[in-house]
Amino acid sequence: MSKQQGKGDLGLVALTKSFATFTAVHPLDLVVPQGSFFALLGPSGCGKTTTLRMIAGLEEPTSGRIRIGDSDITDTKAYQRNVNTVFQSYALFPHMSVLDNVMFGLRRRGDKDAKAKAKEVLELVQLEQVASKKPTQLSGGMQQRVALARALVNRPDVLLLDEPLGALDLKLRRQMQIELKRIQQEVGLTFIHVTHDQEEAMTMADSIAVMNAGRLEQLGDPATLYEQPRSTFVANFLGQSNLLRATVNPGGTDHVVTVRAHDTDLEVSREHLPEGVRDVWLGVRPEKLRLGEGGGPNQLRGIVRDVSFSGVATQYSVQMPWGQELIVVQQNDGTARAVLGETVTVSWAAQHGFALDASQDAEAGAELVDDHG
Numbered sequence: 001m002s003k004q005q006g007k008g009d010l011g012l013v014a015l016t017k018s019f020a021t022f023t024a025v026h027p028l029d030l031v032v033p034q035g036s037f038f039a040l041l042g043p044s045g046c047g048k049t050t051t052l053r054m055i056a057g058l059e060e061p062t063s064g065r066i067r068i069g070d071s072d073i074t075d076t077k078a079y080q081r082n083v084n085t086v087f088q089s090y091a092l093f094p095h096m097s098v099l100d101n102v103m104f105g106l107r108r109r110g111d112k113d114a115k116a117k118a119k120e121v122l123e124l125v126q127l128e129q130v131a132s133k134k135p136t137q138l139s140g141g142m143q144q145r146v147a148l149a150r151a152l153v154n155r156p157d158v159l160l161l162d163e164p165l166g167a168l169d170l171k172l173r174r175q176m177q178i179e180l181k182r183i184q185q186e187v188g189l190t191f192i193h194v195t196h197d198q199e200e201a202m203t204m205a206d207s208i209a210v211m212n213a214g215r216l217e218q219l220g221d222p223a224t225l226y227e228q229p230r231s232t233f234v235a236n237f238l239g240q241s242n243l244l245r246a247t248v249n250p251g252g253t254d255h256v257v258t259v260r261a262h263d264t265d266l267e268v269s270r271e272h273l274p275e276g277v278r279d280v281w282l283g284v285r286p287e288k289l290r291l292g293e294g295g296g297p298n299q300l301r302g303i304v305r306d307v308s309f310s311g312v313a314t315q316y317s318v319q320m321p322w323g324q325e326l327i328v329v330q331q332n333d334g335t336a337r338a339v340l341g342e343t344v345t346v347s348w349a350a351q352h353g354f355a356l357d358a359s360q361d362a363e364a365g366a367e368l369v370d371d372h373g
């Protein structure tokens with residue numbers, strides 16, 4: 001089960017949680033490599049917090065095991081696990097200074113170097129100047145960093161972060177994403193970051209586990225998940241996708257297969273086609289589509305129904321003869337833009353498409369995307 005689990009890796013083996021008749025987490029198998037920045041991503045209610053709480057020891061699994069390296073910690077008490085959690089609510093002690101907040105745990109355990117260690121972490125999160133202030137005198141972002149410092153000072157095997165940036169406004173959130181990533185790289189500890197924000201997961205994580213309704217939907221690095229989603233849910237939840245109903249034509253070469261979509265033959269790389277499937281959704285990301293014939297062998301004609309300029313890029317909605325509207329995003333690189341009502345050709349390269357089993361709902365996950373725009 002725990003195939004290549006290394007020395008300090010976190011391993012979940014068929015980890016399950018049911019509440020009465022409801023199963024919040026179906027048997028979950030996962031290896032989180034030591035020292036990685038790992039994101040658990042999924043819509044509200046998919047079981048992220050429940051999974052985190054089981055790792056922390058705050059929730060008893062219904063079945064399955066949890067391991068860190070060689071040791072099985074499933075039955076270890078929460079306070080005896082070398083695991084710390086940072087929540088969205090900071091839960092700082094308001095009457096204590098920032099420094100005292102950070103060294104509180106170490107002191108209680110009689111650590112003689114508590115103060116030196118706390119100061120070192122405060123430097124890491126760039127709060128050494130406010131060490132003597134009270135948490136209430138700080139901004140939200142600063143308070144979040146105090147909470148982070150308080151967890152980091154224990155040098156946990158695994159640091160769990162449950163939507164730690166959820167309470168911050170968008171701009172601060174973006175700053176803290178970069179900051180958090182820097183801190184993780186500097187300390188080299190394993191971070192498991194829970195979020196329902198796909199952009200946040202993609203910017204920060206080395207690996208992302210996408211969860212849907214208590215199950216692991218797909219695991220991979222951000223680029224692979226984005227370029228080669230294996231389900232319509234992932235295709236829609238991580239960015240936008242155009243999905244064309246198509247049927248696989250027999251034959252093809254080692255590299256390319258043709259599919260027939262709305263009376264047009266289109267090419268897709270064989271490696272992006274699941275084996276043994278005939279009816280597919282042919283997916284293409286909006287920025288992979290080009291206006292004009294220069295983008296590749298796949299060409300469709302349509303009418304521009306919407307143009308939306310956003311500075312760096314322009315988003316077009318191009319209506320196909322069968323009524324479907326394709327979303328095309330073009331960088332504003334100085335080339336001429338298409339106008340409303342214009343008939344245009346939309347083209348793309350075979351390797352930019354991906355095919356998914358058509359038995360899935362094409363809209364899966366789309367309504368769950370929480371965009372901040």
Ligand SMILES: Nc1ncnc2c1ncn2[C@@H]1O[C@H](COP(=O)(O)OP(=O)(O)OP(=O)(O)O)[C@@H](O)[C@H]1O
Binds near residue numbers: 024044046050196
């Ligand atoms: N103590 C409990 N008793 C019963 N059901 C629970 C309990 N805790 C969680 N659940 C249910 O389990 C499911 C998963 O909850 P969980 O909190 O893990 O979701 P989440 O992915 O963290 O969602 P969010 O993004 O909203 O925080 C939800 O349907 C929730 O209602």
Ligand SMILES: [Mg+2]
Binds near residue numbers: 048049050
């Ligand atoms: Mg949650």
